[in-house]
Amino acid sequence: PAPSVSVCVPPAVSAGLTPAFEQQLRDVLRSEVEFIELIGEDLVGAGGKRIRPQVTLLAAEALGAVPPDTAAVKLAVCIELLHSASLLHDDLIDDADTRRGQEAAFRRYGNVVSVMSGDFMLSRLLVLLSDLPGCARLTRAFGEVASMVCEGEVLQFQVAAYGNPSYEQYERIIYGKTAALLELAAAAPALLLNAAPEQEAALRQYGRELGMAFQLRDDLLDLLGREEELGKPVGSDLREGKATWPVLRLLDSPAGEEVRTILMRRAAPSGDLVRIQTLAAEHHAEADTWAEIARRLNLARQALDALPGGSARQELEDLLDRLIPDLH
Ligand code: FPP
Numbered sequence: 001p002a003p004s005v006s007v008c009v010p011p012a013v014s015a016g017l018t019p020a021f022e023q024q025l026r027d028v029l030r031s032e033v034e035f036i037e038l039i040g041e042d043l044v045g046a047g048g049k050r051i052r053p054q055v056t057l058l059a060a061e062a063l064g065a066v067p068p069d070t071a072a073v074k075l076a077v078c079i080e081l082l083h084s085a086s087l088l089h090d091d092l093i094d095d096a097d098t099r100r101g102q103e104a105a106f107r108r109y110g111n112v113v114s115v116m117s118g119d120f121m122l123s124r125l126l127v128l129l130s131d132l133p134g135c136a137r138l139t140r141a142f143g144e145v146a147s148m149v150c151e152g153e154v155l156q157f158q159v160a161a162y163g164n165p166s167y168e169q170y171e172r173i174i175y176g177k178t179a180a181l182l183e184l185a186a187a188a189p190a191l192l193l194n195a196a197p198e199q200e201a202a203l204r205q206y207g208r209e210l211g212m213a214f215q216l217r218d219d220l221l222d223l224l225g226r227e228e229e230l231g232k233p234v235g236s237d238l239r240e241g242k243a244t245w246p247v248l249r250l251l252d253s254p255a256g257e258e259v260r261t262i263l264m265r266r267a268a269p270s271g272d273l274v275r276i277q278t279l280a281a282e283h284h285a286e287a288d289t290w291a292e293i294a295r296r297l298n299l300a301r302q303a304l305d306a307l308p309g310g311s312a313r314q315e316l317e318d319l320l321d322r323l324i325p326d327l328h
């Protein structure tokens with residue numbers, strides 16, 4: 001689409017994470033090119049929940065860093081940059097209308113500006129990583145995660161195109177979409193601070209299970225939530241031929257053949273979505289999905305036991321309930 005910069009909606013005001021974090025984020029996004037700065041200002045500067053960098057700062061604190069620790073803040077900014085870059089690319093390939101309550105960046109600035117700004121963020125994060133302690137370990141970890149995010153995205157496309165979904169593939173997809181980056185967000189401070197291997201493993205597990213639980217819930221709400229609460233249409237995964245966890249449960253149920261037919265025609269006839277919702281209740285697919293979410297959250301909670309006790313560890317635990325509030 002043609003750039004439509006003149007119709008910019010003012011960004012929503014975000015409370016931000018910490019002053020040191022917000023300042024570092026602004027500094028790293030500085031560019032002489034106005035359109036790059038504009039994207040930085042309204043995608044990164046507005047409306048983001050800052051969950052991932054918050055996990056990073058809390059994990060660093062739990063490992064003994066005293067806030068505002070400059071290196072931990074830079075690391076948290078790198079995490080937010082990787083996340084924001086992936087969202088810029090994601091909205092373009094998903095042809096999304098909005099992001100964080102604003103028109104998607106590629107619709108306002110065009111594809112060139114949007115893709116290049118994502119690449120700009122990835123490049124700036126490499127520069128920021130380069131002078132941190134543990135830089136070699138961190139660069140490797142960021143590179144591994146970024147490649148898994150890309151693989152997950154292509155696998156999602158491939159599975160929807162071939163129509164042969166499996167739990168294994170679904171888990172790989174949501175790992176790439178959400179859990180890989182949360183795992184990195186939690187574990188990167190262990191690489192920065194050269195923490196004991198058990199502490200790194202615990203933080204990895206915390207971030208991974210939190211991410212898997214979060215995406216399972218997101219996918220369940222996409223199928224069964226209410227549009228007023230979600231702020232986006234219900235059933236979009238089904239219409240795109242994506243078999244999420246509750247749908248995989250249904251494919252294994254006595255209603256499997258009917259569900260497979262609906263999935264293959266991408267819930268095109270009106271009534272298909274409601275039918276799947278009814279079947280999800282009848283065949284316990286909804287309850288099973290909540291049980292899987294609870295199982296993952298418990299694993300995340302247990303992982304924290306390996307960390308030193310204190311307020312940061314407690315906040316990491318509280319985050320689990322805050323992010324997944326409506327566990328049945
Ligand atoms: C969101 O899922 C998906 C992601 C955050 C990952 C997207 C990854 C890419 C596009 C590859 C580019 C990667 C890098 C490292 C730049 P969704 O589309 O299901 O959710 P949504 O509702 O938030 O759009």
Ligand code: MG
Nearest residue numbers: 090091094096
């Ligand atoms: Mg998307």
Ligand code: MG
Nearest residue numbers: 090091093094
């Ligand atoms: Mg997507």
